[in-house]
Amino acid sequence: MLNRIQELNPKLNVYLTTCEETAIGQATEAERALCSRARSKSRRDRGTLHGIPISLKDNIYTAGVRTTGGSKILREFVPLDDAQVVASLKRAGAVILGKTNMHEFAYGVTTENPHFGAAHNPWDLERIAGGSSGGSAAALAAGLCYGSIGTDTGGSIRIPAALCGVVGLKPGMGSVDAQHVIPLSKTLDVVGPMARTVEDVALLFRAICVEAKNEGQSSSRRPPRARRFILGIPKEFYFHVLSQEVELSFQTAIRVLNKLGVRFKEVSIPLLAETEEAGNQIAWAEATSHHQQAGWFPQRAGEYGEDVRVRLEMGTKVSAVDYLGAFELRAKFIASLRDAVLASGIDALVVPTTPIVAPRLAEDSVTIKGTKHSTRALLLRLNRPANLAGVPAISVPCGLTGSGLPGGFQLVGGLGGELQLLELARRFEQACPLNAQPNLYFAD
Amino acid sequence: MLNRIQELNPKLNVYLTTCEETAIGQATEAERALCSRARSKSRRDRGTLHGIPISLKDNIYTAGVRTTGGSKILREFVPLDDAQVVASLKRAGAVILGKTNMHEFAYGVTTENPHFGAAHNPWDLERIAGGSSGGSAAALAAGLCYGSIGTDTGGSIRIPAALCGVVGLKPGMGSVDAQHVIPLSKTLDVVGPMARTVEDVALLFRAICVEAKNEGQSSSRRPPRARRFILGIPKEFYFHVLSQEVELSFQTAIRVLNKLGVRFKEVSIPLLAETEEAGNQIAWAEATSHHQQAGWFPQRAGEYGEDVRVRLEMGTKVSAVDYLGAFELRAKFIASLRDAVLASGIDALVVPTTPIVAPRLAEDSVTIKGTKHSTRALLLRLNRPANLAGVPAISVPCGLTGSGLPGGFQLVGGLGGELQLLELARRFEQACPLNAQPNLYFAD
Numbered sequence: 001m002l003n004r005i006q007e008l009n010p011k012l013n014v015y016l017t018t019c020e021e022t023a024i025g026q027a028t029e030a031e032r033a034l035c036s037r038a039r040s041k042s043r044r045d046r047g048t049l050h051g052i053p054i055s056l057k058d059n060i061y062t063a064g065v066r067t068t069g070g071s072k073i074l075r076e077f078v079p080l081d082d083a084q085v086v087a088s089l090k091r092a093g094a095v096i097l098g099k100t101n102m103h104e105f106a107y108g109v110t111t112e113n114p115h116f117g118a119a120h121n122p123w124d125l126e127r128i129a130g131g132s133s134g135g136s137a138a139a140l141a142a143g144l145c146y147g148s149i150g151t152d153t154g155g156s157i158r159i160p161a162a163l164c165g166v167v168g169l170k171p172g173m174g175s176v177d178a179q180h181v182i183p184l185s186k187t188l189d190v191v192g193p194m195a196r197t198v199e200d201v202a203l204l205f206r207a208i209c210v211e212a213k214n215e216g217q218s219s220s221r222r223p224p225r226a227r228r229f230i231l232g233i234p235k236e237f238y239f240h241v242l243s244q245e246v247e248l249s250f251q252t253a254i255r256v257l258n259k260l261g262v263r264f265k266e267v268s269i270p271l272l273a274e275t276e277e278a279g280n281q282i283a284w285a286e287a288t289s290h291h292q293q294a295g296w297f298p299q300r301a302g303e304y305g306e307d308v309r310v311r312l313e314m315g316t317k318v319s320a321v322d323y324l325g326a327f328e329l330r331a332k333f334i335a336s337l338r339d340a341v342l343a344s345g346i347d348a349l350v351v352p353t354t355p356i357v358a359p360r361l362a363e364d365s366v367t368i369k370g371t372k373h374s375t376r377a378l379l380l381r382l383n384r385p386a387n388l389a390g391v392p393a394i395s396v397p398c399g400l401t402g403s404g405l406p407g408g409f410q411l412v413g414g415l416g417g418e419l420q421l422l423e424l425a426r427r428f429e430q431a432c433p434l435n436a437q438p439n440l441y442f443a444d
Numbered sequence: 445m446l447n448r449i450q451e452l453n454p455k456l457n458v459y460l461t462t463c464e465e466t467a468i469g470q471a472t473e474a475e476r477a478l479c480s481r482a483r484s485k486s487r488r489d490r491g492t493l494h495g496i497p498i499s500l501k502d503n504i505y506t507a508g509v510r511t512t513g514g515s516k517i518l519r520e521f522v523p524l525d526d527a528q529v530v531a532s533l534k535r536a537g538a539v540i541l542g543k544t545n546m547h548e549f550a551y552g553v554t555t556e557n558p559h560f561g562a563a564h565n566p567w568d569l570e571r572i573a574g575g576s577s578g579g580s581a582a583a584l585a586a587g588l589c590y591g592s593i594g595t596d597t598g599g600s601i602r603i604p605a606a607l608c609g610v611v612g613l614k615p616g617m618g619s620v621d622a623q624h625v626i627p628l629s630k631t632l633d634v635v636g637p638m639a640r641t642v643e644d645v646a647l648l649f650r651a652i653c654v655e656a657k658n659e660g661q662s663s664s665r666r667p668p669r670a671r672r673f674i675l676g677i678p679k680e681f682y683f684h685v686l687s688q689e690v691e692l693s694f695q696t697a698i699r700v701l702n703k704l705g706v707r708f709k710e711v712s713i714p715l716l717a718e719t720e721e722a723g724n725q726i727a728w729a730e731a732t733s734h735h736q737q738a739g740w741f742p743q744r745a746g747e748y749g750e751d752v753r754v755r756l757e758m759g760t761k762v763s764a765v766d767y768l769g770a771f772e773l774r775a776k777f778i779a780s781l782r783d784a785v786l787a788s789g790i791d792a793l794v795v796p797t798t799p800i801v802a803p804r805l806a807e808d809s810v811t812i813k814g815t816k817h818s819t820r821a822l823l824l825r826l827n828r829p830a831n832l833a834g835v836p837a838i839s840v841p842c843g844l845t846g847s848g849l850p851g852g853f854q855l856v857g858g859l860g861g862e863l864q865l866l867e868l869a870r871r872f873e874q875a876c877p878l879n880a881q882p883n884l885y886f887a888d
Contacts, residue, residue, distance in 0.1 A: 281764070284764075285763075285764030285765060285767075285768060286768065288764075288765050289764070289765045289768035289769060289772070292765055292769065293769065293772050315764070315765060316763060316765055317763075318763065318764040318765070319760060319761075319762065319763060319764060320725070320728075320729030320732075320733070320759070320762040320763060320764050320766065320767035321729060321732050321733045321736055321759060321760055321762070322764065323729075323764035323767060323768075324729060324730065324733035324767075325733060325736065325737065328733070328737050
């Protein structure tokens with residue numbers, strides 16, 4: 001894996017830091033533990049992640065390993081502590097390979113990083129990996145790790161997962177400890193797993209969720225019994241702005257789910273359109289507040305990339321009354337989502353992850369059916385509702401679109417429903433595996 | 445009691461609504477229950493508040509009885525439900541006498557109400573009762589109820605209690621249910637009891653606290669065992685701006701406590717001075733947000749009194765970043781308070797309640813030792829820290845000052861420490877009862 005990183009990272013720019021020495025140390029120790037005859041089985045085999053090479057988004061604290069947050073400001077920052085999630089991974093036997101590229105301070109969805117360079121999409125090096133956990137998704141797609149941990153405030157796990165053809169789970173609020181992870185927007189941020197298959201994401205989730213921490217090892221949560229799932233398809237919002245190739249890709253996903261015996265119900269969720277504005281108000285204000293409290297903004301405004309600086313300035317203009325109003329709307333939206341789900345007896349919503357496949361680098365706007373949209377707004381659009389509601393959502397690949405790029409769809413569940421989403425996604429994946437990988441040896 | 449209200453309310457203007465018919469009905473039923481031979485004792489005697497006439501601040505919902513919030517906007521508002529606290533009082537046998545005058549929407553500390561007229565201080569009708577629960581405090585001092593329920597966002601129970609010579613307990617955050625009480629600032633508001641003696645306040649608190657609701661009757665919380673109390677006297681902030689008569693009155697309280705065997709320790713609590721600004725930012729923003737969400741502001745701006753309208757306008761100018769910054773400061777202040785208390789092993793802080801005795805009606809500023817201060821800022825000054833920290837605080841009278849007006853001091857405890865504060869206040873009261881009452885028959 002380290003050799004592969006050495007070979008491909010110059011093309012992809014997905015690792016900001018690799019931990020070669022400690023990774024080899026951890027791998028050697030893992031191997032020795034399994035080979036040792038002297039100890040009891042429980043001490044030899046540390047579980048599902050024993051010896052598995054994992055990467056971490058570079059906003060997750062790693063003791064003794066620099067954690068830049070993708071920023072110039074923290075370029076030299078070396079934390080004293082591991083984030084809780086890193087401690088959990090290590091306890092489960094994982095080998096930490098390195099820290100992945102990301103959008104500066106996780107405040108954007110393209111991972112075009114002005115300080116470390118853009119992460120490239122392995123399916124087409126001229127295209128973005130998505131963000132903000134772009135390095136993680138691209139590293140997975142390129143085979144440069146077996147799992148990764150990202151963060152998601154408005155889609156930052158699911159967007160790059162969809163654009164790079166990997167699986168990304170945004171857990172529900174409170175399901176994974178977020179201590180010692182550089183915050184973007186404290187009431188929206190969550191930490192979650194990404195991998196090449198649903199099963200790997202499930203293994204990671206069980207290792208890092210809060211129950212795992214409490215139970216000392218992997219979570220004892222049980223997946224729901226095999227049954228006939230009912231999925232809700234929202235009438236509003238999700239299908240209003242979609243590129244044709246994503247539309248076709250989503251229809252494929254629905255056909256596969258249908259063959260699996262899933263039933264569908266149309267559901268109505270009012271206020272979906274209003275979540276965009278409310279999400280912006282909350283994220284802008286909380287991000288600027290954090291950067292101000294940290295003493296970075298406005299004092300070190302010149303050290304930010306242009307796009308992040310502009311967003312931090314927008315945060316200063318949100319009024320407290322609008323911020324509190326966004327929370328009132330958030331509460332009403334959660335209630336309407338809960339009512340829609342309860343009333344229809346559905347297990348989850350099924351919607352696309354992004355309205356477009358991976359855009360080209362520096363492509364600030366995309367035209368869909370004659371109308372020009374901001375790339376950033378498009379990529380966030382279908383993701384933010386789950387952040388505002390605090391519910392889990394998983395992005396799953398569903399084949400390649402006409403342009404040969406991956407498409408993805410999203411399952412959005414109820415609080416605490418991660419294992420149910422994972423079970424449904426697993427069935428989908430068995431019926432419709434991606435069965436393709438980017439050919440990086442011809443890419444240049 | 446109803447006759448006394450009829451006689452004195454025209455002078456004092458402390459009741460906005462009296463419930464004569466239902467009060468007599470409840471009293472008759474209470475009497476009958478005690479006299480009835482047929483039933484078991486438990487069904488006859490409903491406990492400590494059986495038949496006791498209680499008043500309620502007019503921002504507390506009463507089913508079928510108008511609840512104006514002291515406002516023109518809600519002049520005709522008749523709730524369908526009782527607030528939880530009212531249900532608890534009724535279950536404990538209380539007779540609800542009526543609804544008391546208050547500062548408009550609880551957004552001020554003088555109870556000079558532009559729509560219903562000012563509440564007058566029974567000790568000097570030319571002076572304010574304080575606020576925002578001014579009607580409750582003045583009604584108690586004048587003997588127009590035996591207990592009252594007020595609300596406290598920045599001192600609204602303790603300020604009028606101190607200015608009128610009665611006892612007022614601001615419970616800790618979460619100790620008393622605040623549902624169906626018109627909000628002022630949702631993260632600072634608490635509901636609490638007021639009465640003429642500490643023992644009566646304790647009876648009321650036991651009847652309305654959340655444990656009482658859960659246990660069906662009065663709380664089973666036990667007062668702490670008799671022991672030697674240690675009180676903290678803060679080095680910072682509390683004694684910087686005090687009128688001479690309040691200084692003397694506070695020294696008297698300290699002497700009495702000293703004779704009771706209380707020990708004192710000087711404690712240092714950083715950030716106290718910063719709580720004023722943080723408290724304002726939070727209260728202004730949350731108040732305006734609520735009035736905006738309710739559709740009152742700015743649509744019906746003309747129906748507010750001048751002072752409240754100006755404050756609601758100030759709320760629109762608070763930025764979200766400053767609001768969130770105030771919460772960061774709030775968290776740091778709570779930590780510094782906890783550290784100071786833990787490090788010194790103290791039971792509570794002892795400080796004055798207000799830097800001045802009751803000012804005259806319309807006296808917008810007060811001069812202390814040559815410096816002019818806003819009356820509003822002075823009255824809030826020593827109270828707000830307990831709201832920001834969410835901890836309980838009780839104001840207890842300590843005799844009359846040189847000008848013949850009541851003085852009061854405050855005990856500020858730790859979360860969940862209401863009964864400890866009440867026990868200490870009870871000992872003080874036994875040693876130093878007020879032993880005086882306003883003579884309302886000579887007042888004009």
